[in-house]
Amino acid sequence: MLTQFANGEADLLVGTQMLTKGLDLPQVTLVGVVAADGLLHLSDYRASERAFQTLTQVAGRAGRGDDPGRVIVQTYTPEDPVIAAVCTHDYQSFCQTELEKRRDLDYPPYGRLILLRLSSLDPIQVQNKAQIIAANLGNNEDFEILGPAPAGVMRVANRYRWQILLKFNPDELPQLPNWDEIRELCCDGVSLTIDVDPMNIL
Incomplete structure (x- = not known):
């Protein structure tokens, strides 16, 4: 399926998180993420880290060629710090906020x-x-x-x-x-x- 998509035999590819890594398809100009909030509210202290990583990686699939890319993220909480950091490519702000939370709760690297x-x-x-x-x-x-x-x-x-x-x-x-x-x-x-x-x- 990936080969067919890369060869231009399909205009739309729907998939899971497996599409976030390793795809270098210059013809992709639009990426959509459905229900991004599902990544945020898992019962794991690394949920925010993984959400930021996944959303940033999938956003990087768009606009790898000569044409500019666009990313649309569906969310019920656009004010969430993780979503905001992804939308502004603000890696430093995300890291600072995340590390402060972990320090307060004694999670790694502070515990x-x-x-x-x-x-x-x-x-x-x-x-x-x-x-x-x-x-x-x-x-x-x-x-x-x-x-x-x-x-x-x-x-x-x-x-x-x-x-x-x-x-x-x-x-x-x-x-x-x-x-x-x-x-x-x-x-x-x-x-x-x-x-x-x-x-x-x-």
């Missing part, structure tokens, strides 16, 4: 994270085990516990997912739990993955 993700075919079982593990972690001054809570994408491949997030100071090595003991709290039907410095917390 470190460990993500405990549990999954099971049984929604009640995985919820119970997540609550037991969170209670077992207890009140620890070395790190902050967020959760347990359903994962941002609660069900994948018929498995229900819950997660616990640990936050701690990047300059200090906290007294972390004994992971073998934590794993022993899970039963055969519940799997546990431990992700240090996770790139995605959905």
Whole structure:
């Protein structure tokens, strides 16, 4: 399909985020983004970063040839700082605002994270085990516990997912739990993955 489009056999190409990267088609002069707000409100501290990156990349598909390009972004929140920064190509303003938010909330690069993700075919079982593990972690001054809570994408491949997030100071090595003991709290039907410095917390 991409070859046909590049050869001029089609005037319109509709696709997902896979179209944001690697396409150098000089005949493309108009790019439209439908429902851009869906990128902004994901339950991941990097949602704004990813939205800015994706929208900037897809905008770069237009006007790569001799003819000027135009980008139309559909949004219910045009005043959102991410949308505004994309529209004005203001990378510095976006970075400053984003870093201030992360500093206030102790998210990377101002804090470190460990993500405990549990999954099971049984929604009640995985919820119970997540609550037991969170209670077992207890009140620890070395790190902050967020959760347990359903994962941002609660069900994948018929498995229900819950997660616990640990936050701690990047300059200090906290007294972390004994992971073998934590794993022993899970039963055969519940799997546990431990992700240090996770790139995605959905």
